[in-house]
Amino acid sequence: xDSNRPCPQRYALTNARxxxxxxxxxVCFGFADMISSDSTLTGNPEHLLSVILYARVSTADQTLxxxxxxxxxxxxxxxxxxxxxxxxxxxxxxxxxxxxxxxxDVLRAGDTLVVRWIDRLGRNYxxxxxxxxxxxxxxVVVKTVINGMTFDGATSDPIQQAVRDALIxxxxxxxxxxxxxxxxxxxxxxxxxxxxxxxxxYKGRKPTFTSDQLSAVGDMLSRGAxxxxxxxxxxxxxxxxxxxxxxxxxxxxxxxxxxx
Numbered sequence: 335x336d337s338n339r340p341c342p343q344r345y346a347l348t349n350a351r352x353x354x355x356x357x358x359x360x361v362c363f364g365f366a367d368m369i370s371s372d373s374t375l376t377g378n379p380e381h382l383l384s385v386i387l388y389a390r391v392s393t394a395d396q397t398l399x400x401x402x403x404x405x406x407x408x409x410x411x412x413x414x415x416x417x418x419x420x421x422x423x424x425x426x427x428x429x430x431x432x433x434x435x436x437x438x439d440v441l442r443a444g445d446t447l448v449v450r451w452i453d454r455l456g457r458n459y460x461x462x463x464x465x466x467x468x469x470x471x472x473x474v475v476v477k478t479v480i481n482g483m484t485f486d487g488a489t490s491d492p493i494q495q496a497v498r499d500a501l502i503x504x505x506x507x508x509x510x511x512x513x514x515x516x517x518x519x520x521x522x523x524x525x526x527x528x529x530x531x532x533x534x535x536y537k538g539r540k541p542t543f544t545s546d547q548l549s550a551v552g553d554m555l556s557r558g559a560x561x562x563x564x565x566x567x568x569x570x571x572x573x574x575x576x577x578x579x580x581x582x583x584x585x586x587x588x589x590x591x592x593x594x
Contacts, residue, residue: 382442382444383444383445383446384413384414384440384442384445384446385410385411385412385413385414385445385446385448386412386413386414386415386416386437386440386441386445386446386447386448387401387402387405387410387412387414387415387416387417387448387449388416388417388433388434388437388447388448388449388454388455389401389402389415389416389417389418389449389450389454390417390418390419390421390423390431390434390454390455391417391418391419391420391421392420392421392422392423398415398417398419400568400569401417401450401454402415403569404450404479404567404568404569405448405450405479407566407567408479408482408567410448410477410479412448414440416433416436416437416440417433418431418432418433418434421434423453423454423455423456423457423458423509423513424456424457424458424510424513424517427456427458427461428455428456428461428462428465429465434455438468441469441472441474442472442473442474443472443473443474444473444474445473445474445475446474446475446476446477447469447474447475447476447477448477448478448479449476449477449478449479450478450479450480450550451478451479451480451481451509451550451553452466452478452483452505452506452508452509453509453512453513453546456509457509457510457512457513458510459503459506459507459509459510462502462505462506462509462510463502463503463506466485466502466506467499467502470485470486470487471487473487474486480550480553480554481553481557483501483505485498485501485502512549516545519586519590522590523587523590523591539588540588540592541585541588541589541592541594542570542571542574543568543570543574543578543585543589543594544589544594545586545589545590545594547568547570548578548582548585548586548589550568551564551568551570551575551578551579552578552582554567554568555578555579561575561576561579
């Protein structure tokens with residue numbers, strides 16, 4: 335046999351190995367392409383995360399559109415908007431509202447819940463605290479448009495947890511206190527109006543803002559925000575902001591008199 339001539343069996347085996355390696359390489363390449371073209375196979379869950387705005391209005395003069403535009407002007411973009419219209423944050427707990435209850439079904443770990451301020455979740459101290467802590471336990475991040483606050487359960491440091499929980503408690507208490515103060519002011523306004531009935535029915539010029547907007551403007555003024563910035567965030571005119579800034583007590587009385 336010619337020693338320089340390749341053995342037929344060895345030649346066939348070499349070709350078989352080459353074909354198998356080529357075919358295997360083709361399969362691996364194709365699978366890699368499939369993985370790169372389908373993010374659900376990469377193990378990256380970011381496409382599942384959602385940013386959800388929860389809005390609540392309790393009077394006819396408030397609008398859901400304003401709360402959304404306020405948040406969007408602050409840089410937020412939403413995958414979903416959930417809103418309760420005409421629902422009191424004082425007498426109706428979050429879980430008892432039609433759309434508030436839906437939040438607990440929709441929110442998942444890694445999601446972000448955005449609210450204009452903490453009082454949109456409610457004006458009951460215990461309800462607000464319990465719900466924010468429940469969301470954090472689920473891995474949901476809660477953010478506010480006003481004040482730019484962020485609450486999450488990621489930290490394990492006890493000092494940071496204590497500061498975070500104290501701040502949640504303070505903001506929830508403030509929301510309830512504001513509601514109670516507004517209610518008392520309304521009662522006083524009604525009593526005064528009844529006392530003056532028959533003497534005068536003139537209530538003055540109807541305000542172009544609600545009590546909630548008045549509170550928001552007062553809060554931003556106390557933080558040193560400029561008139562132009564506040565007007566942009568609230569949708570009110572600069573003249574209105576100046577009027578509120580000049581005599582907030584008079585504007586509060588006007589909203590009470592008109593039931594705003």
